[in-house]
């Protein structure tokens with residue numbers, strides 16, 4: 660896939676350079692709308708199972724070159740703000756479910772960019788539907804379509820067409836998770852099962868210097884005292900926040916284990932609204948309103 664993408668981007672950059680009016684800047688003749696669409700489309704293609712697996716298990720280094728700038732920063736509401744290449748990329752794809760991580764064995768199986776506009780070289784806006792279905796061949800529902808996940812996003816690109824800043828929103832994330840998990844997230848039995856799953860996995864992936872609790876029992880006792888949280892507000896010292904960060908403990912345990920642990924590692928901590936949620940100047944380094952404006 661890497662190779663194909665490289666050939667594709669080479670073809671695109673050649674198309675940009677082949678211009679009868681030599682001497683003018685190459686980008687003037689470059690179809691930036693197509694270039695930006697191609698970047699966004701390739702990014703969403705990496706949420707389609709199993710394309711995200713190497714990123715979740717091996718980290719951001721498995722993202723093909725040219726999609727994200729090395730200084731990328733952004734927000735995926737309601738999950739969090741992410742600064743730097745590794746954090747940004749790992750969290751962007753951590754939300755693409757692994758079938759073994761949910762009750763219905765669901766994953767994203769296709770996508771469609773339903774809205775797209777790019778009024779200038781550096782900025783685009785898009786809406787994508789990420790279609791999910793049951794992917795476990797052993798399940799009686801194998802192949803059955805589930806609900807799509809919607810993401811609305813504004814993007815800023817660098818001179819090469821890689822994403823350098825993004826502001827994305829997933830409406831009704833909690834409703835969608837309920838659907839692929841097959842249980843209302845307010846069910847006490849389900850909440851206890853989730854805590855047990857978080858603790859069992861955390862004790863496995865966070866070992867040695869990354870260990871967070873003395874035992875699974877200690878973890879369960881600790882987490883049972885905390886708020887459960889919800890996917891419509893996953894920023895906080897709660898269980899839902901820890902389920903998202905848990906996915907990434909396999910990629911970089913030293914970095915991600917503290918987020919799951921007792922302190923929340925600066926990620927699963929309570930932050931007063933609207934601190935972080937609207938901190939555009941700090942996140943993007945621009946005056947508010949300038950980042951995604953043509």
Ligand SMILES: *[C@@H]1O[C@H](CO)[C@@H](O)[C@H](O)[C@H]1NC(C)=O
Pocket residue numbers: 660700701704710
């Ligand atoms: C999506 O990824 C798959 C698997 O790597 C690849 O075969 C396919 O060509 C890609 N499609 C697009 C539209 O990028």
